[in-house]
Amino acid sequence: MFLFFRAIAYAALFTGLLLVYLPARLLSWSGIARPAAMAGPQIAGAIAAGAGALLALWCVFAFARIGKGTPAPFDPPRRLVVRGPYRFVRNPMYIGGGLALGGAALFYESASLLAYAAAFLLAAHFFVVVYEEPTLRRGFGAEYEAYCQRVRRWRPGL
Secondary structure, three states: OHHHHHHHHHHHHHHHHHHHHHHHHHHHHOOOOOOOOOOHHHHHHHHHHHHHHHHHHHHHHHHHHOOOOOOOOOOOOOOOOOOHHHHOOOOHHHHHHHHHHHHHHHHHOOHHHHHHHHHHHHHHHHHHHHHHHHHHHHHHHHHHHHHHHHOOOOOOOO
16 A cells, blocks of 8 residues: 555656646646637647646556556566556556646647747657666566567557
8 A cells, every 4th residue: 555655646746747737837838828718729738738637647556556666766676567557558647747747738728838848858859868768677677578569669559
């Protein structure tokens, strides 16, 4: 049970900083406020942001339940997680975060928030390539290599 609390705490800190606090500051600095009316972009944005948040949360629980760890680099899963959303794509948590940010950009009709979402995904890509993948190769060896052969890094497959 303590593992789930650790995973939730990490997710709350990560989400709170990168996906809530910084985007809110960006919107504030650019003078963008919540739209007065809910129109098509707001509905589509809310759906996309909600789907992204649910995907990221599913990943956090998969890390705790299956991997016996958290998404935090200092408290990683002890087992390779290849089930749940990780069956379809190797980095669904970042995709969920990017989708949530993209949905927020659509909701607020904010080009600056869309640029932030793109920067988030670019930073995630570099983090994955430079740190995560080499670390997973060292930690899980042939099991991770076989997973990489079956599942794409960013584009979901069936």
